[in-house]
Amino acid sequence: MLLASALLPQALLAGAGGLAGAPAAAGDVAQAVAALDGLEPLMASRATNPQMRVLLLDLPAIRVAGSSGLRLRDARGGELLRMPAGATLALRQAGGRIQAQPSAVTQGSPGALSLSELWLEPLPVSGGLASLQIENRRYRGRLQVRVEASKLRAINVIALETYLPSVVGSEMPASWPLEALRAQAVAARTYALRQRKPSSAPFDLHATVTSQAYKGLEAETASTREAVRSTQGLVLMHGNSLINAVFHSSSGGSTENSGDLWSRQLPYLVSVPDYDDSSPVARWEKTLSPQLLAGAFAEIGGASRIDILSTTGSGRVRQARVIGPSGALVLTGAQLRSRLGLRSTLVRFEAAPFTFTPRALAGGTPLPVGMGSLLAPPPPRPLAPPSPVIIAVGRGFGHGVGMSQWGAYALAQQGRRFEQILQHYYRGVEVQPLRAGSGPLASGAVAGRGS
Numbered sequence: 483m484l485l486a487s488a489l490l491p492q493a494l495l496a497g498a499g500g501l502a503g504a505p506a507a508a509g510d511v512a513q514a515v516a517a518l519d520g521l522e523p524l525m526a527s528r529a530t531n532p533q534m535r536v537l538l539l540d541l542p543a544i545r546v547a548g549s550s551g552l553r554l555r556d557a558r559g560g561e562l563l564r565m566p567a568g569a570t571l572a573l574r575q576a577g578g579r580i581q582a583q584p585s586a587v588t589q590g591s592p593g594a595l596s597l598s599e600l601w602l603e604p605l606p607v608s609g610g611l612a613s614l615q616i617e618n619r620r621y622r623g624r625l626q627v628r629v630e631a632s633k634l635r636a637i638n639v640i641a642l643e644t645y646l647p648s649v650v651g652s653e654m655p656a657s658w659p660l661e662a663l664r665a666q667a668v669a670a671r672t673y674a675l676r677q678r679k680p681s682s683a684p685f686d687l688h689a690t691v692t693s694q695a696y697k698g699l700e701a702e703t704a705s706t707r708e709a710v711r712s713t714q715g716l717v718l719m720h721g722n723s724l725i726n727a728v729f730h731s732s733s734g735g736s737t738e739n740s741g742d743l744w745s746r747q748l749p750y751l752v753s754v755p756d757y758d759d760s761s762p763v764a765r766w767e768k769t770l771s772p773q774l775l776a777g778a779f780a781e782i783g784g785a786s787r788i789d790i791l792s793t794t795g796s797g798r799v800r801q802a803r804v805i806g807p808s809g810a811l812v813l814t815g816a817q818l819r820s821r822l823g824l825r826s827t828l829v830r831f832e833a834a835p836f837t838f839t840p841r842a843l844a845g846g847t848p849l850p851v852g853m854g855s856l857l858a859p860p861p862p863r864p865l866a867p868p869s870p871v872i873i874a875v876g877r878g879f880g881h882g883v884g885m886s887q888w889g890a891y892a893l894a895q896q897g898r899r900f901e902q903i904l905q906h907y908y909r910g911v912e913v914q915p916l917r918a919g920s921g922p923l924a925s926g927a928v929a930g931r932g933s
Contacts, residue, residue: 530715530916531643534674535626535685536696538616539636543574546625547615548604551588557599563590564605571602573627575634580627600627611699614638619698622648628684637685646670646710649694651701653729654887662890663709664900668913669885670694671710672718672727675916718904718911720750725911729885732761734828734878735796737907742794743816743883750908751883753796757896761888763825763879769834770822770872775806778821782806786870788818788831798827798882822874829876884908 546552552565565571569586582595602625604612613620616636623640638645649670650656650663673694679686687693695701718725726748728740733756741747758764776784783806791812792800799815815827885907893903901913 531641532675532678533639534642534645534678534687536638536640536645536687536689536693537635537685538621538625538638538689540630540633541636542633543572544627544634544636545617546571546573546602548602549611549613549615549620550607551605552614553603553605554582554584554590554595555601555603556597557601559601561590562595563592564588567605573600573634575629575632578629580629580634598629601625602627613699616698619700621698630684635684638689642671642674643710643714645674645696647703647706648698648701649674649696650709651703651706652695652697654891656703656705658891659894660705660709660712661898661900661903662887662894663705664713665885665890665894665903666729666887667706667709667713668716668718668900668904669727669729671713671716671916672724673729675717676724676726713900715915716913717916718908719914720748720908720911725750725908727885727908728881728883729887729907730878730880730882731886732756732758732763732878732880732888733796733882733886734758734764734826734876737884737886738794738796738798738882740883742796742798742800743881750911752909754906754909756886756889757892758878758886758888760892761879764888765877766825766875766879768822768824768874768876770831770874772870774822775870775872779804779806779811782809782811785872787833788872790830796828796882799829824874824876826876826878826880826882828878828882829874832873832875834871834873 547568547570548565549567551567552569552571554562554565554571556562563584564587565584566586566588569584571585572583574581580595580597580600582597582600584592586592602614604614606612611622613622614625615621616625616638621638621640622644623638626637626639628635628637646667650666653670654663654666656663674687677687677693687696689696718727728751735758736756737752737754739747739753740751742753770778770785772784779785782804785804785806787805789803789805790799790801791803794800799818802813802815802818804811804813804818813821818824819827819829885904889907890903893906894900898906904913905911
């Protein structure tokens, strides 16, 4: 559930009339899109339900199968071959091209293919769900495969409203109250639209918390589909613009001002009280062993002390000094969190107490005590001090800006509606149907959903 990336704002409708970067496919593709997405009741106009491009994998080799069979197309939309259900397609990168080897073919040449770009779609199935299996996960929509450096880049092209049920289930437990799931659906929809890139960009979103988590069909449930269906087309607006609807797991008591962490203070991303006491990460501790500290701060030989130099208004570390055997480092809170693997920057550091417990040696032979030597004994050797152990004592999980997911859970448990939850965490916003002309702020966007 739980790194932030800079946004590249784009007018909402740029490229919304078709797939950004998609081929001009043959006529049967347009009729099959709704069936491929598999959520026909969610289909809206293409202006309000645009195709999203989600980066799934960057790997040297990928295996793909289709629940009902596969159709392969080239970059121009021409059909290359069809594969039956149960057959697999082995893809690898070689010489800057995609090498594709099908295990079985029902139409087209059975031999290996060499391509610069490949499009895969499951064959439509009457009364059932057509999906793609990519490595060990199943996805709706279509797959674009391109070569990027020495790897294959797999991008899921999928309608927004079809993408969202998996996001909601990937970001929140599906067993949570429906109002919390609805709040997550509206935030995720707004965030995804705000993240849309020009067609010249390779993709819009990552499938990880670099953007927002998206784990495919296995993350969907009846409740996550209902959360999306019952909020279809609703987004968060500030004035005439989509907001940057970032969210996180748990703030640790109060959310953070966007300007205290990122480049710009946005009027709707201000610090508010949180209701995340029930979160398992509302309070936490982490022991920073000498081995961990030596790896995290290798350039100064480890760390014997971490001093917090400044904090934000909510208490998150803005800047800290790390003191080690061979020098000192000054790091931002985000850098410190990354190096130490901390859940948040709402943290303080304590030296673990060193205790020495005398221990009697059992057994042995008693020896008589004599008069001692006439010579002075050698001076005692100093006892080497123990390697330092530091305890990180913190609160919350994530960057702390925007909606707290555990706070949304608590508010839903109290009977708040999803609109009230969203307007608590995003101040001064309106929950409105998406309309033509809605778009992101022109500049100064803050970091992504992140953790």
